[in-house]
Amino acid sequence: MRLFEVILIATLLAAAVAQMTKSAAHWSRPLTVFGVLVATWHVIHEGTHWQMFPVLAGLILLVAWQLITASRRASRYPAMRKPVAIGVALLSITTFGLLLIVPMFTLPKPTGTYPVGTRIIYLKDSSRMEDRAEKPGTSRELVVQLWYPADPSNNHLAAYETTSETILITSYRSVLWTNSREDAPVASQGGPFPVLLFNHGWAGRRTQDTFLTEDLASHGYVVASIDHTYNSSRVALPGDRIIEDINGGDALDTNLHSASEIIDTWNKELNKWVADEVFVLNTLQNDNLDPKSPWYGRLDTQRAGALGHSFGGAAAIQVCSVDARIQSAINMDGWTFGDLRQRAANQSTMFLYGVGNGAPPPDPATLGTAARAEAELDATDHKVVDTSLRQFGGYKVSISNTSHMDFTDHPLVSPWRRWTQPSHISPGRIETIVRAYALAFFDQTIRERKPTLLESGTSSPFREVKIEHWSPESKAASVETALKPTLFR
Structure with missing residues (x-):
């Protein structure tokens, strides 16, 4: 797995855990923002691929949830808080599993003096x-x-x-x-x-x-x-x-x-x-x-x-x-x-x-x-x-x-x-x-x-x-x- 792929998976898991934990719920939004930044860097510089689709879908789900105001989430969708967090976590874990099964392998560095x-x-x-x-x-x-x-x-x-x-x-x-x-x-x-x-x-x-x-x-x-x-x-x-x-x-x-x-x-x-x-x-x-x-x-x-x-x-x-x-x-x-x-x-x-x-x-x-x-x-x-x-x-x-x-x-x-x-x-x-x-x-x-x-x-x-x-x-x-x-x- 490549660096920003690992960071993105870890970030979304952390955001999902934060959302399910009342004492850490305030971390969910900044972690989501950070996840968006990491995903943007990943797509532009590393290049995305099908193994990453579940975690990117999880990010979209998390962003959509965060775009709903806190008062509206509490009044109209309180029962959705944990299912959304669990969904994001499962999608992140799915990507982790796919990257283990079909990895983004790393070629060894050449040993000679020429680029x-x-x-x-x-x-x-x-x-x-x-x-x-x-x-x-x-x-x-x-x-x-x-x-x-x-x-x-x-x-x-x-x-x-x-x-x-x-x-x-x-x-x-x-x-x-x-x-x-x-x-x-x-x-x-x-x-x-x-x-x-x-x-x-x-x-x-x-x-x-x-x-x-x-x-x-x-x-x-x-x-x-x-x-x-x-x-x-x-x-x-x-x-x-x-x-x-x-x-x-x-x-x-x-x-x-x-x-x-x-x-x-x-x-x-x-x-x-x-x-x-x-x-x-x-x-x-x-x-x-x-x-x-x-x-x-x-x-x-x-x-x-x-x-x-x-x-x-x-x-x-x-x-x-x-x-x-x-x-x-x-x-x-x-x-x-x-x-x-x-x-x-x-x-x-x-x-x-x-x-x-x-x-x-x-x-x-x-x-x-x-x-x-x-x-x-x-x-x-x-x-x-x-x-x-x-x-x-x-x-x-x-x-x-x-x-x-x-x-x-x-x-x-x-x-x-x-x-x-x-x-x-x-x-x-x-x-x-x-x-x-x-x-x-x-x-x-x-x-x-x-x-x-x-x-x-x-x-x-x-x-x-x-x-x-x-x-x-x-x-x-x-x-x-x-x-x-x-x-x-």
Whole structure:
């Protein structure tokens, strides 16, 4: 809950109690006036949302009651005093409960030295036709959000999602502020900045890892997060056109499809995502050469990287096979497929896995139909990744007490995680670990730095982490496990 939301709820509860207590009844009116001032500040500066509607309704009820003169209230409506107070209190408590169930979560502050700016751009790739558009011959359209190092700015903080990208239940995110300034000027010092391409998960959204994209930008990277149209949860295109995800879960249902059928579906979509990545990087390369562009001379597209979560991680790895500008890529807890044999030896990869992932899978023959398909996918992934790491080298980082969605903003969004997943490490802890390894990996592979976190022979400062460092053509991996016993929570 945000500051003025808490103050408003507390103020109305206090006003309700005062109204029900004869000795404190004289406080009801000044508390109501104060509540109006707090609500006004909240609406203008914090931005209101549906969880706040009950307490705002309670405020209106209280104001309406206070507008009736004291003598008239005493003579005509004496029986209404306590019901009005109880109603105001219940409405306030309702808002408190809604904010616990669907919280206005707070993104962690970026750890780098640069302020962060963000900008949303619309792109059309006229060289490709959209195979899922209602109108044949429609060009492939993309929405891309850029997070970048910025000069200090008084521009408004950017919303977590735009209004048109939300539905009723998620509409609060349009007034949930990030740490980034809208359209802030690109940092005038320290560039040109390497470009990183970010891919969301299957049916995800470009903002799903804002905790990470903002942090990378604060350390001097320009992160281009791509909404892969028709496989993103909700994309707002020009002309008030809203494109929903139309893939559906059935295409990946292991009860309905075999492992080979699912892989065929994935590979078709993977080629489209990889083409999106190349197109975005080409666009930014052209902008870097355009004197009229705000990105003129500020981008280094020849030292680029890619990262993604789940299916987006597979797309990040795969783009290495088709674009030599990609120096390195990170797959966050996703299966890896496609042809990894085409990437060059100087294109390093990192695979971040949660608990239960990255380990040798069970024998598919011992499992039921759905479990067998998933085990076959695990086995294929395990073989592809280890073969690629043996041939080209790279890192495999396993983080204990984490699950698939812990590599996104989801732990912040879901307050019930502490009860449904009590053994999992805290959101702050997983954010710290993922940020640290992603930054160290790109600093090493793109900027040619030597971060101590990845130095061979040193143990991780995180006892939840096991690192496997593979050298090219090596038959074995050096396994480094953390030794420090104290958890940071």
